[in-house]
Amino acid sequence: MFDLAARAEPRPVYLTVQEVTKRFGRFVALDRVSLEIREGEFVSFLGPSGCGKTTLLRAIAGLDPPSEGRIVQAGRDITLLPPGERDFGIVFQSYALFPNLDVRRNIAYGLRGPAWPREKVEARVAELLAMVGLQEHARKYPAQLSGGQQQRVALARALANHPGLLLLDEPLSALDAIVRARLRTEIRALQKSLGVTTIMVTHDQEEALSVSDRIVVMNEGRIEQIGTPEEVYRRPASAFVAGFVGRSGSFAAEVEAPRRLRAGPVSIEADGAASLSPGQAARAFVRPEDVRLGPEAEGHPGAFEALVTGVEFLGPVCRVHLLAEGVRLEADVPSEQIPRLDLGRVAKLRVAIPADRVMTYPDG
Numbered sequence: 001m002f003d004l005a006a007r008a009e010p011r012p013v014y015l016t017v018q019e020v021t022k023r024f025g026r027f028v029a030l031d032r033v034s035l036e037i038r039e040g041e042f043v044s045f046l047g048p049s050g051c052g053k054t055t056l057l058r059a060i061a062g063l064d065p066p067s068e069g070r071i072v073q074a075g076r077d078i079t080l081l082p083p084g085e086r087d088f089g090i091v092f093q094s095y096a097l098f099p100n101l102d103v104r105r106n107i108a109y110g111l112r113g114p115a116w117p118r119e120k121v122e123a124r125v126a127e128l129l130a131m132v133g134l135q136e137h138a139r140k141y142p143a144q145l146s147g148g149q150q151q152r153v154a155l156a157r158a159l160a161n162h163p164g165l166l167l168l169d170e171p172l173s174a175l176d177a178i179v180r181a182r183l184r185t186e187i188r189a190l191q192k193s194l195g196v197t198t199i200m201v202t203h204d205q206e207e208a209l210s211v212s213d214r215i216v217v218m219n220e221g222r223i224e225q226i227g228t229p230e231e232v233y234r235r236p237a238s239a240f241v242a243g244f245v246g247r248s249g250s251f252a253a254e255v256e257a258p259r260r261l262r263a264g265p266v267s268i269e270a271d272g273a274a275s276l277s278p279g280q281a282a283r284a285f286v287r288p289e290d291v292r293l294g295p296e297a298e299g300h301p302g303a304f305e306a307l308v309t310g311v312e313f314l315g316p317v318c319r320v321h322l323l324a325e326g327v328r329l330e331a332d333v334p335s336e337q338i339p340r341l342d343l344g345r346v347a348k349l350r351v352a353i354p355a356d357r358v359m360t361y362p363d364g
């Protein structure tokens, strides 16, 4: 059911990270990182290995407090609070289950003290087992479970005490592709139904795009962009984001005129060049699905010729590799349209790129 009122009214901010810097000796792992996460949001930290994702997650969990800056959760300054006094559940990449405890005991591990009499623990564990679909496996030990099942146990354990914040550090990276895709969908569905504010660390851009409300793209200890998956994909804030998120071909160019780029003999309209000055060096990025080929490019004012250097079959589409005097591009064409291009006989094709699909950034 659509709840339009709730959509129109943004949820309150739940977590604030303010100017957080983290140093290891002289190395700066996080450089004045700031962000806000709203109640119930699913936010991914996305970036290449070593960019500081885990460091930021650990600062939020209190496992490794920041060198500078502030972290506020649910109105409370938690910057220097020890992990045990915070309100979060966490799942790591490596399963981190207790090998000598069965599934029930692993899940119940944090449910101790006067608030958790035995019957209440048993009821909660039963509920969690059902939630992650492991009722049949309650008495097994971690070694008797698949990787995907072990991560479900870790997820149930992280959620056991109704945390206000769920932290996931590459929870799917060790799993094979099919299990990974299924489990990410399940985690997202579960997160939505519980409404728990969630942060997932991942280096996998497809994973981040598919499950997140918003994505924080990181590079070398800094935030490059924060946005919805669509914003980050369609309007990357920097050349780094354009190159890291989604597939794209890129080439060096020069701003020839306002909204026009030149790369060798190729001269194309590019809306993104409007913010640069004529003569300026630029780098252009183009997504394979945005390149028009053959008959589709005809009549386009900026169409040019390119040599076909290869064709890869990817199932639903074929990826056509193109070269136009130093400008390399890739174009995705629905596989059933490939025969129409007559690539057996034709080595060159007309190519066109819509001006609003040329992502342009200053170079160097």
Ligand SMILES: Nc1ncnc2c1ncn2[C@@H]1O[C@H](COP(=O)(O)OP(=O)(O)O)[C@@H](O)[C@H]1O
Pocket (backbone or CB within 6 Å): 024, 027, 029, 047, 048, 049, 050, 051, 052, 053, 054, 055, 056
């Ligand atoms: N305890 C530590 N001591 C020294 N350097 C560290 C420590 N933890 C992380 N780093 C460094 O900080 C950088 C960011 O690491 P990390 O946050 O784990 O990256 P990511 O999770 O994005 O792959 C890396 O260069 C890493 O080597």
Ligand SMILES: [Mg+2]
Pocket (backbone or CB within 6 Å): 053, 054, 055, 201
């Ligand atoms: Mg990491």
